[in-house]
Amino acid sequence: MNSAKNTLTLFLQRLFLTLLFYQGIRIGFYFYNQSFFTDIDYSVFLGGLLFDLSVIGYVNLLFAILHLYPSKIQENKRYQKILFYTFFIANGIFMCLNFVDYEYFRFVGRRSSFSMITAEGMSNEIGGLIQSYFVDYWQIPLLIGVTLLFYYFLLKTIKFQSIKKTPISYSILSLLGVVLILFLMGRGVGRKPISVVDASNYGPIGTSALVLNTPFMVMKTLNKKESLKEIKYFKDEEAERIFSPIQSFSHQKPNKKNVVVIILESFGRENIQRGQTPFLDSLITKSYFFENGFANGKLSIDAVPSTISSIPSLMNKSLISSNYSLNNINGLPKILKENGYATSFFHGAFNGSQNFDQYANVAGFDQYYGKNEYEGPASFDGKWGVFDEDFLQFFSKKLTTFKQPFFSTLFTISSHAPFIIPEKYKGKFPKGTTEIHESIAYSDHALKKFFEAAKKTPWYNNTIFVLTADHTSSTGEESIYKNNVGKFRIPILFFAPNDEKMVYKSTKNFQQIDILPSLIDYLQLNTKILTYGKSYQSDKDFVVNYIDNLYNLEIGDYYLAFDGTKSLGLFNWKADPLLKNNLINKELKIKNEMEKFLKAYIQSFNHRMSQNKLTLTSK
Template sequence: MPLNLVKIMNKTKNTLTLFIQRFLLLVVIYQLIRVGFYLYNQSFFPEISSNVFIGGLIFDLSVLGYINILFAVFHLIPGKFQTNKMYQNSLFISFFLVNGIFICLNFIDYEYFRFVGRRSSFSMITAEGMTNEIGGLIASYFVDYWKIPLFITLTFIIFWLGLKQIKYRNVKTSSNFVSTTSLLFTVILLFTAGRGIDRKPLRIVDASEYGPIGTSALVLNTPFTVMKTLSKKNNLKEVHFFDDKQAERIFNPIQSFSYENSNKKNVVLLILESFGRENIQRGQTSFLDSLIQKSYFFENGFANGKLSIDAVPSTLSSVPSLMNKSFISSCYAVNNVYGLPKILKDNGYNTSFFHGAFNGSQNFDQYADVAGFDRYYGKNEYKGPESFDGKWGVFDEDFLQFFAKELTTFKQPFFTTLFTISSHAPFTIPEKYKGKFPKGSTEIHESIAYADYALKRFFESAEKKPWFNNTIFVITSDHTSSTGEEPKYKNNVGKFRIPIMFFVPCDETMIATNEKNFQQIDILPSLVDYLQLNTKLVSYGKSYKSNQDFVVNYLDNIYNLEMGDYYLAFDGTKTIGLYNWKKDPLLKENIIEKEPETKEKMERFIKAYIQSFNHRVSKNQLTVR
């Protein structure tokens, strides 16, 4: 610290000057943490502007204003006790500890941002739905991501030393009038900073105003997003872009299916952990690559969320993740849904859900019950050789073998879903396979190769079973992985690219590559269409036989719409970007002005889509009445 600045800070000062100096030190530290966040994740932000850091300052002042209002009172309330050394020591320690905790939150997202593409919420910080796993995971994360604890420690040291440079034991007090006036003025300023100066209080969504698309996480800070999501209420507000009839003409989620004959094959839905599109056909997934050649493969497959718990309602119930809180962990999780388990059960199917992690993990068992599955199989129900990975649950190979054996005991036709776990951080594989699979270029690649091998072993077992040839296998990923080498997988289009395929033994009509945009929520209507089931349902997706060509997902308060070759970014009120993502995969050229008709068409669609979703979810109308 420069000598002159030290001298200034060490002068005997009044309590207002003391608080201002401490507060400004916090502002500097938050900005330095933002710079560190940018440098740590620089490849995810190919384009930034000075507005990003101006906006960042506004959000830093907001959260620091709220956190430190009480400290302003403790610093400025009139009284002789202000000169008491014990009081000032206590104020110093409490100021350091409370603000230190919030500073620490920022570093969580240095790594977690790579997985989810946004800042953390309160439910993530509290590990909602992951009670059993969190102990083992925290220990492994400290080992695997050792840089984060190091950054936290260094920042705490800087913060402590900075505070120590601000002399506080010999403060002087002003008159009661001056102190009271200073107190009231400071509290008003802090509250104003916390709320924001616009007509509405500062919101997470406002971060999109301060930089290019995809930079909101850089503008925000984690304490702000955690505080804004403290409430259990999800605040999914109804919007009225159009009158109801007009909105339904643009997009209507009610779909009817009618056939003379059914095609009741067994259905096996496999959701592969973190198998992003960037991991396919690059040498890590030799089995899946070979299976693609025998399948109906969607070249332009997309996830509808960035978390594992987003994938389950998307694939099973055709409900996309269009909120800042995952549907499963929201207050809408118990809404009535007419998803695949209930639809297929109504058509005589036996239904089951398998997940090799601890029972209760990510609330999958709860949602499986709400969705209508007959049975749930977690780590507790596993029967086989000892196979605990030490963190999540049963290794994929052994759990998939258990899965194959259990299916043979089920009455046909059956519908079952299995969610793999081994390619989830910390990417543990069995000791006997260490060195067997290619390491690849990022930490996830070896576990991806192991999970691919486990899948191969499953199909080797399954093809010997009597039910195999009468089964449609749906294979997808829950979301993309946290790291990708290619820039095109780091923007708001690439962050959702996943493999999706239908493998149907003995059906040559289901060997093809489909170039249309296809998403997880399209799986439900596609299966209903393929199996030729007579039903009426609410679905936010469309069948693979449909002429429609859209994908919708949501990230960091931006609604993403792919329609044909175009990608539109909508912030909830207006379009902020339009790109031809197939010609311009890096999203370099914003063509809003060049193609106003395309922008108008896509904006009308996304508005009607959001209007329908918000209304039906908030009013518990996800079934046909």
């Protein structure tokens, strides 16, 4: 016979079991992605406990009332059965959101927000991609199923069949006390509510994703607009002296070559020069190649404004999907159009994918070519869009119809998950050591075919080609690609046929936002622009990016991690690529100089983005 218990004991036992499962899932997340967290301590899990308590507190406020409200209904077995199942379903759903990031974290380097979970801007692709996700990463639904099963059976062991009657005064005090405690758990007990940025206070640099949990991120970003704060580290005049985004270019005679920018999906630095990309490797030897190239974001949707408009990704939401998406911008399309260029953007995925067509319109491109505009042999990959080889051939043919000079950008798709390649090429390329490598090899082959076709056109020798990856991939095997420096390292190269001056291997730190000013310099245009990057001919040597609420700055050999308030780490990343030796207390002069520069950079960006002043004519 079951011993009777009061409703408070029943509720607290269910909460405690739920908390244990959250902690167990975090430990599982750690072991699943252990290679990304080479340096952790107990504070990571202590901080994680606070974020788990926050989610459990908010999710269970209503259940506290339903469990503890003094009424005879508490003795009703049907009521208690409904209460059990609703508690299980609600807590089970939130808990299992964490499993999405077991894999997705490897792609984006942070916990998923609401917009990521709902695949904002990818409505056409989402059905096929979810199906592929569950097939390719079958272990995730398996883990979800096993976890829910265990959670269900362990909850069942907390018997509710016999409820002990308690005095009404005790029940009311219990209800009020528990609701207050749950509210404080959800909010946090500090002066301000617990927030995502607080995760950086626990554990070493780069462990915020382990401290956080996915349901907390989803709740904090639910239908939330990105709102940048005006930050005043310095007076405006001083900030402008330290860093100004306004640059002038003066040349005697323009060099109006055609410009073709190719953004390669997931071609991170870890995927090249290892046998998978023979064509790109050979092209590097004939190009102006940046050995230390960096992405400015971790998502494809970050790469386009960075590459085309020289706007870094310094927000928790990508510019294209933020409430600043319609800001006035003066990127390459508008600048080159003013100099007589025809402009176009190509992306082989569904039209509307990641809102690239909307951004192309805002950025000033004349034409957008997506899956709808593709003309050629049937070539749908079944999930995402047109296979790279056929779409690149379509691209080459279209370029031939454009009046010179032209500027065109193409974004490849085939090396994106689920990494589908045409049936006729199955077994033709090396599988490599990770799931992306075969599709990388296929895309490299497609790139080779494009250049073979382009060589036969009248515009080829009068063109500068810029090739960059959008971001790193999820499958870098080496530890150097898994910290906050390596997560952003990508190949960037400028290839100009018959221009010997553009054959060089540069060790300068170079980023996607440097492409725009570099092209203006190379094309010898006379203009004054607003850019957060610098020309390849500049003496400056900085790179700025942002992930997990940390600003990352590389200048020369040094990397600084800054949380918006204080610097957390300083490393000589070239001598110490695994970032083991924190120099923050040893190299104070370097730390102070880098922090000063980064503060002025952030102040300028936040002000101009929030006030729609990203062009020199913005009001």
